[in-house]
Structures are given as C-alpha cells and as structure tokens.
Amino acid sequence: MRVLNIGSLNIDYVYSVDHIILPGETEATGSRNTFLGGKGMNQSCALAKAGVEVYHGGMIGQDGTMFLDACKEYGVHDEFIKIVDGPSGHTVIQIDKNAQNSILLYGGANQKLTTEYIDEVLSHFDSDDILLLQNEVNLLPYIVDKAYEKGMQIALNPSPFNEKLDAVDMKKISIFLLNEVEGFQLTGEKETEAIIAKLRALFPHARIMLTLGKDGAVYVDEKQQVFQPIFKVKAVDTTAAGDTFTGYFLAGLADGLPMEEVLRMSAKASSIAVTREGAVPSIPYRAEVLEALQA
Numbered sequence: 463m464r465v466l467n468i469g470s471l472n473i474d475y476v477y478s479v480d481h482i483i484l485p486g487e488t489e490a491t492g493s494r495n496t497f498l499g500g501k502g503m504n505q506s507c508a509l510a511k512a513g514v515e516v517y518h519g520g521m522i523g524q525d526g527t528m529f530l531d532a533c534k535e536y537g538v539h540d541e542f543i544k545i546v547d548g549p550s551g552h553t554v555i556q557i558d559k560n561a562q563n564s565i566l567l568y569g570g571a572n573q574k575l576t577t578e579y580i581d582e583v584l585s586h587f588d589s590d591d592i593l594l595l596q597n598e599v600n601l602l603p604y605i606v607d608k609a610y611e612k613g614m615q616i617a618l619n620p621s622p623f624n625e626k627l628d629a630v631d632m633k634k635i636s637i638f639l640l641n642e643v644e645g646f647q648l649t650g651e652k653e654t655e656a657i658i659a660k661l662r663a664l665f666p667h668a669r670i671m672l673t674l675g676k677d678g679a680v681y682v683d684e685k686q687q688v689f690q691p692i693f694k695v696k697a698v699d700t701t702a703a704g705d706t707f708t709g710y711f712l713a714g715l716a717d718g719l720p721m722e723e724v725l726r727m728s729a730k731a732s733s734i735a736v737t738r739e740g741a742v743p744s745i746p747y748r749a750e751v752l753e754a755l756q757a
C-alpha cells in the first residue's frame with residue numbers, strides 16, 4: 463500500500479520564550495532555530511521513517527529546495543513536489559519553558575495548489591492507495607471529492623481546525639486523526655466519550671483516532687475501541703508530536719498490526735519526538751521506536 467500525502471511544507475522559525483507572549487506584550491528571546499516542518503512534511507517523514515512507501519504532494523518556493531534534500535534523506539518520494547514563484551510556507555513558533563508551543567502560520571506556496579496540479583498528482587494513484595490530508599493547503603474540498611471518486615481511502619487530520627473545513631464533505635473521510643480540541647470543534651462535545659459517540663453517529667463507518675494529550679489516545683471503529691496511555695517523558699518541544707503519532711498510526715494500519723500494537727508504537731514514537739527539538743528532525747526511525755518499546 464502506498465500513501466499519497468498532499469500537505470504543507472513549512473520552514474519553522476522557532477523561538478524559546480519564558481511564556482507564550484500575551485497581547486500587547488514584548489518579550490526577548492535568547493534563541494532562534496530554523497527547522498523543516500509543516501504538518502504535511504512532518505507526517506510524510508514520520509510515514510517514511512516508519513517504513514511506509516509515501517509520496518508527498520505540495521508546493522514550495524525557490525527558498526524551499528532543502529525540503530527536497532530532506533525527502534531524499536528520509537525516503538519520501540518527492541517527484542510531485544512543485545517549485546512555484548513566491549516564498550515557501552513558514553511559521554513563527556514560540557516554545558515556552560514547559561515545552562508548549564504557539565504557532566503563527568504563513569501559507570505561502572502551500573496555498574497555491576491548482577485543480578490541474580491535483581488532477582495530475584492523483585492520476586498516479588488508485589483505490590489501493592491511501593490519501594492523507596491536513597488543513598494547511600488550499601483546495602481541500604476538491605482534493606477530497608476527486609480522491610473519493612477514484613475510490614481512495616482518505617485519512618484526514620483536520621488541523622488546524624478552521625472554517626475552511628466547512629466545505630469538505632466529511633462523509634467521504636475513512637480515517638479521522640484528531641486531538642480532543644479538534645474533536646470538540648467538529649462535534650461541539652467536550653467529554654471524550656461524548657466526542658466519540660457523536661463522531662460515531664456522524665460517520666458510522668469511519669475509523670477514529672482521537673489523541674487526548676497527557677491522557678493518552680483512543681481508537682474506535684465499528685468493531686473495537688482501544689485505549690493507549692502516554693509514555694511519560696521530559697518534553698522539550700511538543701511540535702510534531704501529533705504528526706509523528708499520525709505517521710506511525712497509518713504505518714501500523716498499513717502493516718495490518720493489531721490495534722493495541724499500532725497504538726503502542728505510535729505513542730512511543732510520539733514520546734521520543736517530544737524529547738527533541740524541531741519538527742522533522744525530532745521524528746524517530748522505526749528501529750529506534752521498536753528498540754525503545756522493548757527496553
């Protein structure tokens with residue numbers, strides 16, 4: 463099984479701060495680091511590092527050719543990534559002393575996808591393949607409709623959650639990967655069980671992967687509900703923790719592993735990622751994850 467991931471590629475400018483800056487406040491930062499990121503790129507790298515055949519679709523500016531080098535390094539197929547005029551997407555990320563972040567996102571090239579481009583990329587894939595999407599590129603409703611017509615399974619991480627998702631036909635989604643905040647935004651429910659019940663009622667045939675921060679993660683489908691607690695670690699940077707979980711979760715599904723094993727592997731991979739700085743560079747390889755699980 464191949465995964466086509468049409469998603470963002472962002473240059474992350476990461477600033478360490480004492481606390482996330484408040485409205486009207488000025489705070490000096492001692493450090494600025496630059497990392498490759500973007501929910502799309504992070505998830506492609508997590509998939510590749512977990513051993514999945516993954517193709518990334520998306521756009522970068524002339525300033526983003528290091529993404530192509532990173533794809534080659536980590537084993538992400540990059541032939542569909544297009545270089546366009548204008549800057550790549552970028553973010554300004556504050557990381558506070560508790561490793562929490564806040565992210566300001568500039569879409570740049572991520573917002574330049576065209577219907578012609580989508581048609582061309584999708585023409586290389588079929589119903590045996592999974593399409594993975596997040597909400598940092600334009601044309602999401604079109605991409606979902608076209609992939610659904612082709613019979614592809616569509617996995618959606620509705621993040622960041624905003625009004626652009628209103629135009630997406632969610633009934634066409636086979637796999638939802640979301641956190642409890644996005645779960646609330648999608649269902650209007652606050653409690654975990656209520657979120658799950660509402661999602662099950664709205665999308666009875668979908669697989670639902672709900673992450674709950676420090677409270678773990680819960681997976682639900684028509685046949686089973688499986689809970690996974692977190693592996694406790696000292697976090698330094700939580701950026702891309704969810705993306706790492708997503709990549710490893712889909713890798714476990716692709717391998718047909720029992721769900722308990724899929725979730726353990728995903729949670730362990732994510733717990734390793736938060737002990738490291740940056741997005742893409744923080745994502746562990748599968749061998750390291752499996753070794754850590756045995757330790």
Ligand code: RIB
Nearest residue numbers: 472499500501553702741
């Ligand atoms: O999920 C983390 C990612 O979100 C960061 O790498 C940043 O680029 C934003 O897109």
